Amino acid sequence: AVPRVNERGEEVRMQAFLYHLRFDFFTWLRNRSLLLMSYLLPLGFYIFMGVLMVELNPFFLDIMIPGMIMFSILSGVLLGLPSQFVESREQGVLRSFMVHKVPIGSVIASWSLTSAFHVVIIAFIICFTAPLLFDAPLPQNWLMFILVLVASIFNLSGIASLIGVISPNSRVSVLWSQLIYLPSMMISGIIVPAEMLPTGIKAISRLLPPAYSMDAFLGLGYGGVSSTAMTSLVILFIGGTISYLLARVLYRWDENNKSKSSIFAVLSLLPYLIGTMLLK
Numbered sequence: 001a002v003p004r005v006n007e008r009g010e011e012v013r014m015q016a017f018l019y020h021l022r023f024d025f026f027t028w029l030r031n032r033s034l035l036l037m038s039y040l041l042p043l044g045f046y047i048f049m050g051v052l053m054v055e056l057n058p059f060f061l062d063i064m065i066p067g068m069i070m071f072s073i074l075s076g077v078l079l080g081l082p083s084q085f086v087e088s089r090e091q092g093v094l095r096s097f098m099v100h101k102v103p104i105g106s107v108i109a110s111w112s113l114t115s116a117f118h119v120v121i122i123a124f125i126i127c128f129t130a131p132l133l134f135d136a137p138l139p140q141n142w143l144m145f146i147l148v149l150v151a152s153i154f155n156l157s158g159i160a161s162l163i164g165v166i167s168p169n170s171r172v173s174v175l176w177s178q179l180i181y182l183p184s185m186m187i188s189g190i191i192v193p194a195e196m197l198p199t200g201i202k203a204i205s206r207l208l209p210p211a212y213s214m215d216a217f218l219g220l221g222y223g224g225v226s227s228t229a230m231t232s233l234v235i236l237f238i239g240g241t242i243s244y245l246l247a248r249v250l251y252r253w254d255e256n257n258k259s260k261s262s263i264f265a266v267l268s269l270l271p272y273l274i275g276t277m278l279l280k
Contacts, residue, residue, distance in 0.1 A: 021113060024110050024111060025114050028115070028118060033080075033083070034076075034080045034083075038072075038075070038115070038119070039076075041075050042068070042076065042122050043125070045068070045071055045075075046130075049064070049067075050130070050134045050136075054134055059193055060191070061135065063189065063193055063214070064134065065126055065127060065137075065138070065139070066145075066217035066218065067191060067214070068126050068130070069122070069126055069127075069152075069217075070184075070190050070217075071185070071190055072119055072122040072126070073119050073153055073156050074156065074180075074190075076115055076118055076122070077115045077116070077153065078156050079177050080115060081111060082160050082163040082173040082174075082177055084111050085161065085164025086169060086170050089252065094252075104251050105248060108161050108247055108251070112157040112161055115160070120149075120153075137222070139221040140223040141222075141223060145217065145220070145222075148213065148216040151213070151233055152209075152210075152216075152217075152236060154236070155212075155213070155236040156240075158242075158243030158244040159239070159243045162243045162244075162246050162268055163176045163177055166262035166265050180208065180209070183205075184208045184210040187202075187205040187211075188211040188213075189214035189215070206272060206279060207269075207273070207276055212235050212236050212272075212275065213232070215228055215232040216229050219232070228279045231278070231279060232279070235271045235272070235274075239272060242267060242270065242271065250262060250265065
């Protein structure tokens, strides 16, 4: 009888998780700020860059699809996801989860998967329309392209979750997110191919996760000449895993729970520091 009880409990928990996931998905769409970050901003920027950059820099076409997908991940996940944690903590939603014994991992997983679903929708739109509208090349290896996409979402959603966990308010979460977002837009290869960047700037860009994503996208998905693409993919998974583990350890149900020091969040930088030293 005990195994049947346990199996029934697992089934109930799974049903509750799926209900929570579905609820979060549609709640995300009803939130104007998240809707802007997840859909309107990425699609508007994609059309703008397609019209403008193709004329100014023909080489942009070679990185257009992975670059615009990375911009979508940065906008929808890195800028959008931390606010879910902060606002829910401030409104007492996380405390109600604690009272009803909702596992921490389920909360983090539900919001991360919700943001991932929206990114995948945008990625599909970009992959479908970019060749038709701008004659952008499609990936040569779809399996590796999808794997890099999963790794990139996993990595940045882990970082975004960690930012949301350690940030005491929305202003701080925006500050931490922008600290990654703005440099990534300029020097990680999203807009300008990494090969065109000065050597010193390219080395600094290794501190930014999107630089590893672009390296892996072009080297594995597009069959480019890159001896570091597979290493970049591994670093993305390792970095995401460390960020999720730290988010789980440093998780706070409410503002009164200040016993966990956020200083340990700097450990999430280790994979990128090692990558900066090892990859040239």
